[in-house]
Amino acid sequence: MFDYLKMLELENAISQLKVIHVAGTKGKGSTCAFTESILRSCGFRTGLFTSPHLIDVRERFRLDGVEVSEKKFLEYFWWCWNRFQEKTGDDVPMPNYFRFLTLLGFKIFSAEKVDVAIMEVGLGGKFDPTNVVQDPIVCGITSLGYDHMEILGYTLREIAGEKAGIFKKGIPAYTVPQSEEAMHALEDKASQLGVPFQVALPLDPKLLKDEHLGLHGEHQFINAGLAIALSSLWLRRTGNLKDMLINENTLPAQFIRGLSRVNLEGRAQVVPDPLVQVHNSSHGGLIFYLDGAHSPESLEVCAKWFSCAIDENTHHLEEPHENHPNRQGEEENLQVLLFNCMSVRDPQLLLPRLVNTCAQNGVKFHKAIFVPNQSVYYKVTFHSSPPTEPEQVDLSWQQTLQEVWNNLHQNEQGCSSSVFPSIPSAIKWLRENAQQSRPIQFQVLVTGSLHLVGDVLKLIKQ
Numbered sequence: 392m393f394d395y396l397k398m399l400e401l402e403n404a405i406s407q408l409k410v411i412h413v414a415g416t417k418g419k420g421s422t423c424a425f426t427e428s429i430l431r432s433c434g435f436r437t438g439l440f441t442s443p444h445l446i447d448v449r450e451r452f453r454l455d456g457v458e459v460s461e462k463k464f465l466e467y468f469w470w471c472w473n474r475f476q477e478k479t480g481d482d483v484p485m486p487n488y489f490r491f492l493t494l495l496g497f498k499i500f501s502a503e504k505v506d507v508a509i510m511e512v513g514l515g516g517k518f519d520p521t522n523v524v525q526d527p528i529v530c531g532i533t534s535l536g537y538d539h540m541e542i543l544g545y546t547l548r549e550i551a552g553e554k555a556g557i558f559k560k561g562i563p564a565y566t567v568p569q570s571e572e573a574m575h576a577l578e579d580k581a582s583q584l585g586v587p588f589q590v591a592l593p594l595d596p597k598l599l600k601d602e603h604l605g606l607h608g609e610h611q612f613i614n615a616g617l618a619i620a621l622s623s624l625w626l627r628r629t630g631n632l633k634d635m636l637i638n639e640n641t642l643p644a645q646f647i648r649g650l651s652r653v654n655l656e657g658r659a660q661v662v663p664d665p666l667v668q669v670h671n672s673s674h675g676g677l678i679f680y681l682d683g684a685h686s687p688e689s690l691e692v693c694a695k696w697f698s699c700a701i702d703e704n705t706h707h708l709e710e711p712h713e714n715h716p717n718r719q720g721e722e723e724n725l726q727v728l729l730f731n732c733m734s735v736r737d738p739q740l741l742l743p744r745l746v747n748t749c750a751q752n753g754v755k756f757h758k759a760i761f762v763p764n765q766s767v768y769y770k771v772t773f774h775s776s777p778p779t780e781p782e783q784v785d786l787s788w789q790q791t792l793q794e795v796w797n798n799l800h801q802n803e804q805g806c807s808s809s810v811f812p813s814i815p816s817a818i819k820w821l822r823e824n825a826q827q828s829r830p831i832q833f834q835v836l837v838t839g840s841l842h843l844v845g846d847v848l849k850l851i852k853q
């Protein structure tokens with residue numbers, strides 16, 4: 392990465408950027424989005440680098456909260472590409488996909504003269520391309536858990552050690568409440584490097600006054616608490632805190648505005664289907680609940696959110712209807728799961744966590760649908776095109792998922808499962824059935840993979 396920065400003549404520019412660097416297992420994207428929104432609301436020009444993208448690669452680079460324009464993206468992309476074409480060779484090859492995107496992020500943010508660059512780590516910390524930043528203003532570590540163990544290690548201590556690889560000598564860092572094992576590893580690393588290290592507590596909802604967090608689910612209060620700490624410290628260290636009063640009892644109005652107006656798709660997002668519309672609960676219709684959870688802990692928070700969200704939605708939509716004056720909305724709804732996860736993940740850990748948490752909250756799926764992701768065929772490193780015939784698609788992984796599901800639901804009535812060869816075929820089935828089943832409402836939880844969520848969003852928005 393240092394060689395590549397030199398090739399792009401970005402060494403000086405990157406040292407001028409006032410970076411907030413965030414690693415962690417869960418909640419990185421949300422924490423970064425909250426932080427960006429707070430600092431933008433305080434009047435700063437912001438750059439936000441996150442991964443992965445859902446629909447368009449430009450989502451990874453946001454300027455003042457909006458993804459970079461196609462014109463600017465192309466201009467900066469070719470600027471970097473052409474320099475690499477000239478300067479790379481046998482000794483230093485072209486940077487790989489994620490390194491290239493990270494370097495492009497640095498190029499965009501320095502050329503666009505952002506006041507603050509918020510950088511989300513792609514994977515781990517120590518060896519992540521974003522860790523080329525040597526002098527961030529502040530670092531953050533979000534909730535830690537078990538993910539990417541084949542790369543980061545199989546204990547929380549090892550995983551935390553990798554994430555703490557973003558700490559820099561003497562640069563302050565915050566984290567959220569963690570398990571003892573993870574916290575010890577973070578504290579050890581912080582004390583080795585003389586890092587002033589503190590725990591940011593979850594945001595107390597009362598501090599939002601009459602506003603609500605822009606991202607939903609209980610877990611977002613943890614991410615918001617960290618974002619407040621990171622933003623406050625950034626303001627203080629850059630001499631911009633001025634007369635803003637931030638303590639456990641008060642949040643400045645700019646912070647509240649930022650926290651409530653944040654926008655990040657694919658995290659606890661509710662999208663009514665534009666074709667099979669929902670007018671009110673007595674007319675049925677089709678609603679998608681999308682969340683990119685893909686670790687056991689995040690599937691648990693996702694299940695809690697879904698259970699609350701369908702409840703709220705039902706009550707929100709419930710109106711007396713002439714044909715169904717006494718109908719209880721919940722009884723007429725039907726919950727469906729649309730699921731896929733990457734084959735490196737363990738469905739024996741993921742699916743039971745989802746199903747059990749839903750059951751504890753009184754929600755039982757009537758049907759589960761397993762589908763392959765679509766976007767894999769359009770990745771830079773993947774060279775084959777999508778199969779045109781359903782029988783050409785390898786569905787063995789989805790069949791494995793279905794088997795795990797069926798084992799969890801043995802002897803249970805009223806819960807079926809299917810494997811569909813593609814997302815469009817699953818959506819078609821959902822639309823036809825939701826239409827025919829009115830006034831029953833179809834409430835579809837889409838989860839297991841952010842790529843799946845992106846693919847579904849793309850299709851339903853078309």
Ligand SMILES: Nc1ncnc2c1ncn2[C@@H]1O[C@H](COP(=O)(O)OP(=O)(O)OP(=O)(O)O)[C@@H](O)[C@H]1O
Pocket residue numbers: 415416417418419420421422442443534610611613614657658659682683684685688689690692693841
């Ligand atoms: N604090 C949290 N604790 C547990 N799960 C969380 C938390 N924050 C977010 N999640 C879950 O993780 C999913 C992804 O959220 P987010 O993008 O903020 O995290 P991330 O760390 O960037 O994820 P990724 O590993 O996909 O980059 C959410 O949809 C939600 O299900």
